């Protein structure tokens with residue numbers, strides 16, 4: 042058990058929620074001209090597992106995310122989501138299977154309120170997504186949106202225009218949007234970037250308290266945040282998997298320290 046977060050220690054928690062692999066990459070490569078942004082990456086993330094992907098600038102982390110989400114088609118290799126080969130599936134088909142993603146750059150609707158943004162996200166992944174009707178009282182998506190807003194501690198800002206939120210609140214809202222529908226695996230792309238120390242603490246609390254069945258992969262340059270919210274770590278270097286291990290193993294690994302921790306990256 043993690044005394045700070047109340048989250049069970051990694052192996053026990055993964056074992057208690059895992060029903061197979063959420064994500065399996067086999068020999069994934071992505072070329073940009075002659076450059077291998079990702080070269081032969083093989084990795085498996087169990088259902089419900091919380092994995093950090095670390096590595097210095099240009100290591101291939103974001104390209105890896107883009108291949109998993111369907112934004113990029115890998116040059117070779119296979120990607121399986123919950124056992125199904127989705128290598129050539131478009132992004133929306135992966136969303137239907139429970140994959141979500143947040144971006145380094147905010148994609149929020151600044152001219153709408155927090156409540157509207159979350160409602161639209163809930164609607165966007167529901168069967169009512171093509172309906173032009175306005176929400177009515179009793180609309181279950183409205184109550185689901187309220188739950189998500191509460192889950193990310195934004196209830197007091199529910200009717201605030203997104204453009205008037207603090208940066209930290211905007212990042213909290215992005216997490217609420219990623220939770221819309223029935224996510225099973227969320228890819229977080231540097232969620233702590235630009236946050237104050239207090240906001241980082243809040244982010245750690247939010248992530249570690251997500252429902253147990255929701256796994257995530259997090260790219261994060263803040264090692265303190267990454268190692269506190271992850272149960273397992275993949276270190277990337279030059280487009281390849283350099284090391285895998287528990288946060289403790291990675292933190293104490295001499296090669297990792299030399300390559301990554303000690304030289305000012307991160």
Ligand SMILES: Nc1ncnc2c1ncn2[C@@H]1O[C@H](COP(=O)(O)OP(=O)(O)OP(=O)(O)O)[C@@H](O)[C@H]1O
Pocket residue numbers: 073076077078096097098099100101102103104105
């Ligand atoms: N669309 C693209 N076209 C050409 N090269 C690209 C493209 N996207 C990424 N690259 C290159 O691929 C390599 C890996 O980039 P990537 O953004 O995946 O690294 P990263 O680990 O996410 O880095 P950072 O931590 O800076 O975000 C880099 O050399 C980058 O310049």
